Amino acid sequence: MPSISNPGTFAERTQKSPREVGGGFVGGLRARDPFNGGGLMGVIARYREHLPIGPNTPEVDLHEGSTPLVESRNIARALGLKQLFFKYEGVNPTGSFKDRGMVVAVAKALEAGHRVLMCASTGNTSASMAAYAARTGVRAIVVVPSGEIALNKLSQALMYGAKVVAIKGGFDKALETVRELCHRYPVALMNSINPHRIEGQKTAAYEVIDTLGEAPDYLLLPVGNAGNITAYWKGFREYHAAGRSTRLPRMVGAQADGAAPIVTGQPVANPRTVASAIRIGNPASWEGATSARDESGGAIEAVTDTEIISAQIRLAGSEGLFCEPASAAPLALLFRLVQSGRIEKEATAVVVLTGSGLKDPDAALKNVEPPIELEGDARTLAKVLKL
Ligand SMILES: Cc1ncc(COP(=O)(O)O)c(C=O)c1O
Numbered sequence: 001m002p003s004i005s006n007p008g009t010f011a012e013r014t015q016k017s018p019r020e021v022g023g024g025f026v027g028g029l030r031a032r033d034p035f036n037g038g039g040l041m042g043v044i045a046r047y048r049e050h051l052p053i054g055p056n057t058p059e060v061d062l063h064e065g066s067t068p069l070v071e072s073r074n075i076a077r078a079l080g081l082k083q084l085f086f087k088y089e090g091v092n093p094t095g096s097f098k099d100r101g102m103v104v105a106v107a108k109a110l111e112a113g114h115r116v117l118m119c120a121s122t123g124n125t126s127a128s129m130a131a132y133a134a135r136t137g138v139r140a141i142v143v144v145p146s147g148e149i150a151l152n153k154l155s156q157a158l159m160y161g162a163k164v165v166a167i168k169g170g171f172d173k174a175l176e177t178v179r180e181l182c183h184r185y186p187v188a189l190m191n192s193i194n195p196h197r198i199e200g201q202k203t204a205a206y207e208v209i210d211t212l213g214e215a216p217d218y219l220l221l222p223v224g225n226a227g228n229i230t231a232y233w234k235g236f237r238e239y240h241a242a243g244r245s246t247r248l249p250r251m252v253g254a255q256a257d258g259a260a261p262i263v264t265g266q267p268v269a270n271p272r273t274v275a276s277a278i279r280i281g282n283p284a285s286w287e288g289a290t291s292a293r294d295e296s297g298g299a300i301e302a303v304t305d306t307e308i309i310s311a312q313i314r315l316a317g318s319e320g321l322f323c324e325p326a327s328a329a330p331l332a333l334l335f336r337l338v339q340s341g342r343i344e345k346e347a348t349a350v351v352v353l354t355g356s357g358l359k360d361p362d363a364a365l366k367n368v369e370p371p372i373e374l375e376g377d378a379r380t381l382a383k384v385l386k387l
Helices: 012-015 016-024 043-050 075-079 098-111 125-138 151-159 169-186 194-199 203-214 227-241 288-294 305-319 325-339 376-383
Strands: 069-071 083-088 114-118 140-145 163-165 218-222 250-256 299-302 348-353
Touching: 043 203, 043 305, 069 203, 069 348, 075 083, 075 299, 075 305, 075 325, 083 203, 083 288, 098 125, 098 194, 114 125, 114 169, 125 140, 125 151, 140 169, 151 163, 151 203, 163 169, 194 203, 194 227, 203 227, 203 299, 218 227, 227 250, 250 288, 288 299, 288 305, 299 305, 299 325, 325 348
Parallel strands: 083 348, 114 140, 140 163, 218 250, 218 348, 250 299
Antiparallel strands: 069 083
């Protein structure tokens, strides 16, 4: 069987041309709710029959999911890659993919009678949990690594009314503390070790297939605590088993060089990377990630911070898609894998852009031209701009 280190060609593996697989469907299927002025359906309404939702599960919805699968115009051409898509999760209600799993986890926590929700977070989980807690009128407590989360994410949690506690010791310590508290007190644990989070997040894989009409050859995404790669792989396998796709994609995970426990096979005591969302040294869903990698014939590899920031800037500047640093890691890895011939040019690849660039613009801004400060009139400006 071909693997990512020895890939067969697209045609060898699928017996179909990329156009047969992907053509015609792209961008066509956004789930709209006829009872809500044609607005987007939330994850639970759209995929209810695939989720652990029963008659007693309360309705929770911020119109999350149904995010666009944007076809690359410029990067694919520059790489010579036939089909490249970006699953733009930054347009979810709180700006990241976390809303998909959180809506299901909150609904299930309410169903179980919980009134207090808690999570450890590198930022996005806390923003998402706090939003759904605000919406449903329950208490939200978030524990974040002190001084390590992007200000915009912190401001979201605070604005949604969560109690935010910053503790020293990084994300892994925060999660350990939260696990202990949730074990001792009647508090619902909302991290992705909560299986309902994985259930909701797997719907992104369904959407990729619903839009393309088939699974892609490669699905690339960042790996931090490893819940999302676990969820995507579950979603792809379920849709495949249900006959909604004829094949499974290779799962390709990207970690950052200074926070690459799965790549090296060792927990990292002091993870370091500019991509704070994946600054995690001991992923809770480690096994889920390695299963996804091994069962799919994929790979999990590390990229440098320089590669991450340069991919982030290139994506924004050549596709008009602004993602946060963690989300640019798989794109940086794609560059490497295509350039080294490990991903074949006839392949269909989907890169998951997990969070909006507005979440954490600081690192990238240090690497782009600052605004021009000018005193003067239109003539002076025209001169400076060489119009
Ligand atoms: C933007 C973003 N990308 C990627 C990840 C990593 O996802 P996971 O922890 O499920 O591997 C996170 C997690 O916080 C995130 O916020």
